[in-house]
Amino acid sequence: MFKLPFLVLVSLAGLSTVASAACPTSVPGDTAEAIRANAERVQCLQQEVEQDSRRRQYELELRANRDAINNLQLQRRFDNLPRYEPPQVFGQQHFVFR
8 A cells, every 4th residue: 555655756756866867067157158058957957846846746635635535444434333322221211300
């Protein structure tokens, strides 16, 4: 049950590591090429942050869905418990207190 979410997290972590390696390093200087290269790097990093936030949102939704399923299973177990019937000690007698 816990293996699937763990595998999903490991695979997503591996993908984000690949994305980090894909972004170019910063280029020192103030030439047009350096500015363009740094702008591309910033754009790449922004995309990486967007992917990471999307992944975290999916993880939160997955956790919420898993919790909802667990709650439903617990509620079903609770509903299937045998009903307690208190013993009829006094039978059908009605007592009138005066």
